[in-house]
Amino acid sequence: MRQRDELELLRWRISFVGYVIAAVLLTLVFGFWNAQIIQSGYYQLRAEQNRIREIPLRAPRGRIYDRDHRILAGNRPSYNIILIRENSPHTIEQTAAMLSAGIGMSKEELLERINRKRREPKFRPIVLKDDVSVGDIAFVRARRYELPEITVEYQPRRRYLENEIAAHAMGYVGEITEAELAIPEFVNFKSGDQVGKAGLEREYNRVLVGKDGFKRVIVNSFGREMGKLEEEPAIPGNDLVTTLDLDLQNAAEDCFAGLRPECMKAGDHSGAVVALDPRTGEVLALVSRPAFDPNAFATRITAADWNSLITDPRKPLQNRAIQSHFSPGSVFKVFMAAAGLEAGTLNPLRTVFCPGYATFYGHTFACDKHEGHGTLSLHNAIVNSCNVFFYNVGKELGIERISRYATMMGLGRKSGIDLPNEDAGIIPSSEWKQRVFKAKWYEGETISVAIGQGYVGVTPIQAAWAMGGLTTGGRLKQPHFVVPQQLKKLGFEAREIIEEDYPIQESTVEIVGKAMWGVVNEGGTGINAKIEGFEVGGKTGTAQVASKQANLKGKEYRDNAWFVGFAPYRNPEIVVAVFTENGGWGAEAAAPVAHAVLETYYKKKTGQFENKNTTIAQK
């Protein structure tokens, strides 16, 4: 091969290399053309999403105060670990795998949380772990580069009083459910929001809830904020001042916690206490036992804790003060007396001889005092809680009148307290029995009703409400924690407090009131509620749980104890209903609790109250 030929050949090959290079370079240019000209808009959007992050600013809920502006429910700072799937460089499996060990959650647990919110928009944060520790925060902050999709968000959380104080009145908060999101009340809410689930938290959620804000910030690849584009600050929820008196509440709570020697018989029992100002309907104390710790709900409650709460046979979530009805026992007698006097079937001067039993319609009905009370006036019949006297009162009234008067006086219907899911209780009538049992009313059943047994069911709130109405001369004031004026001032719609005045003679109020004063002050069953100088009146009740014939032994078959007291007995300022489940005698297991509350009230009123260090709230 000649050199010149070879040179030609080599040059031709070099040209070929040149063409190949040119073709490849054109392909590259096309790639840039495609990215920078054709799809530039798409990539610009991606770059914006990269650098701009919307950070939710969580609004704290309004605080709940007692009547003296002491905090019942406040807020504390807390942090959540959140995942924002948008722009995540990882699949959720990878994220979960990288995160799980560091924050002490299993990969499955994390995936479960993510998958529950799978269908939500990708920019919306998913909370992976609530209320995290400093260690968890450090773990996430240290991995901003590896896990840019994971961040820590600030969220104020509810803090309630320690030791389950006023738990049922406060209720609790929790993450909004799918079902709740579907109802109109929650139209402005979104998944992940905290809403009131029970108690005042639920009732006044619209007032307490704040408005979350957000800020749009420029972040670098480490997630660090480099600048702020816009910010809509969070608006905290409105504070609520309730009518609750923490000192009265503590007095009642202490009794059931076994901290007061005088009411050891109530200690550790299930039960309820309601204290009202009958003149206004203001709720001064509301206790239900056993209680729960609402703080446990402030962080996402664990499945185990939740299960133990709902499967607990003592039903700690149940607000016994308003959601459960019980036979009122002898407490009912004062309403029978008032009904008899008003209906005219009971002559105020009437006397009855009690031999210890009575026979009606071929059945024998016993009196608690087996040897009999002898001859009794109405006053003494109430003071000594004679069954035989009231068997007669009931028989003469008949079930229809009993039903009508009892209902009028506030029993067997909702009081309208500003707490959710109030129970109506039961005041039976022949129509009621026909409706519920498809059966006819037997006259003999009236006899049991007369002493608050049988079908009669009364909630503790009703007992307090009705007693307040009766002793204030037939004025029923709707019980409430929050006065409507306060809500209106905050710009919310609020219904006025309903006041019902039913007709009742002054003499009836005086006779019944005086008799109940006697219960406490004349050596009756309410002697344990006596307070020197405060003219306490009241009525005990000891309601059978199981019929006597069944002869069942055991704590769960012991009688339920009641005491409904008020003071002063003329124009009362406070009425207290105490219910102690399986407490036995109302005189022993319920009256001392009322005493504790009334005494606290009286001491505060007269300036003798000092905060002792023995209350459960201060332990």
Add this chain to the structure above:
Amino acid sequence: MIGPIPPKRLSKDFDWSLLGSAVLLSVISLTEIYSSTMTQSSDNFFLRQLAWVAVGILFLFVLAAIDYHLISEHIPWLYVLALGVLVYTLVFGHRVSGSKSWVALGKIQFQPSELVKMVVVVALARYFSDLRASRYMTLMQIGKACVISLVPMGLVALQPDLGTALTYLPPIAVGLFVRGIRPAALLSLLLGFVLLLPVSWIVLKPYQKERIMTFLDPERDPLGKGYQVAQSKIAIGSGGLLGKGLFRGSQNQLGFLPTRHTDFIFSVIGEELGFVGVIASLGLLTFIIFRSIYNAQTARDNLGLFIAMGIVGTLFFHLIVNVGMVIGFLPTTGIPLPFLSYGGSSVLTAFIALGLVMSVRRCRYVN
């Protein structure tokens, strides 16, 4: 055989356009290196790169002044020295991100594998040009040529720096093609390469396999490699026609771009200077490559021709692998972009390559 002729005066036949292109690229490079590192106060990448560019230009002038035949005469011992340096690197070098590819010379650190590439280019050129004129090479000749480049390549691969090792292939590939290789031999070489793939798969480090898997399936991404390329594409695409402006690329300034002053410098150019900047940079590189091809075609002898073509192959390979990576056409490899990426060894090598091409040009026939 045409003997060496005395070179003309340097100033008279100096290729100012090549130097001009390189200087323009260096200006773009320095600007974007400044832009991508201005938030990192710890290290002044800009000044260091500026120093390397200055040194590079100095080397360019020196090499342009030297007759390339002189270099060719000294290539045997230079080649042995190069192998020695590579062995030294293997033994005494220090490890940066998994590869023992750096040696320190006083305060200065550099990658010998970059500079050795030029020695291999000249060694190969000398071998190819010494062959008797024929249409195709014999198998024996192909084998010998392969040995010349595969020995240093193997040493680099052992560091292990497979990316850089791969850049040893283009000079031999281009050389073999231009020198002449029978289609059958070409096919068997390709076949051998394909057969070697499964073997190399076993040899590959897990992170290297991951890179390839990520390239094939960007969604699969435990190490965030696909994330890097995705961010690079976002940077480039969002730059649009005119770019976001110098120092104003959010992907760059906010750190979304990985290794942005080195491997991904072209993404920064794409983001801040837009399609216009991309075309300008690619245009300058293309000009250098085609100017070198032209110089090869007009070289005085085969030695010059093969030196120029070896350099064309090397430059082009770097360009295509790096730019192909940032735009997502090719898998992630740590191969720098000549004249643009931050890195002393890379810049110095690029300027030396250019100096060699100029030396070839200065000795050409002038009709």
